[in-house]
Amino acid sequence: MAIVALIAFAVPSRVxxxxxxxxxxxxxxxxxxxxxxxxxAVVCGxxxxxxxxxxxxxxxxxxxxxxxxxxxxxxxxxxxxSMEMKALLQDPAYANRxxxxxx
Numbered sequence: 635m636a637i638v639a640l641i642a643f644a645v646p647s648r649v650x651x652x653x654x655x656x657x658x659x660x661x662x663x664x665x666x667x668x669x670x671x672x673x674x675a676v677v678c679g680x681x682x683x684x685x686x687x688x689x690x691x692x693x694x695x696x697x698x699x700x701x702x703x704x705x706x707x708x709x710x711x712x713x714x715x716s717m718e719m720k721a722l723l724q725d726p727a728y729a730n731r732x733x734x735x736x737x
Contacts, residue, residue, distance in 0.1 A: 662715060662736035666708050673701065678710040683718040690728055707732045 668674055677689065686709065694702060707728075715723065715734050723734055 660714060660736055662734055666706075666733045666735060668706055673705040674708060675705060676708045676710055681709070681711065683716060683722055686719065687722055690722075690732065694727070694731075703731075705731070709734045710737055712736065 675693075677686070681689075690707065693705075693707065696702075709732065711734070714736060719734065722728065723732055
């Protein structure tokens, strides 16, 4: 009977702690591993979705030559991305070339 009571009180508190931990974990708290010889640029500081949209449009412009399309962009920001930023990152033009890191 004591074991049942212990389980009834211990398990819910442990589950609550696990759920809280899972909710605090961000998909954007990550590292981006790039090959040693890869071309990349890191963008950090204050930026919003529109400024990044304009930056990416200009950066990946064909006028900059064919090598620009193999360059990876890492966006480093202290906050979670907005819904608009998430949508931009999922754009097929940028999906495999632009990464957002919270840090």
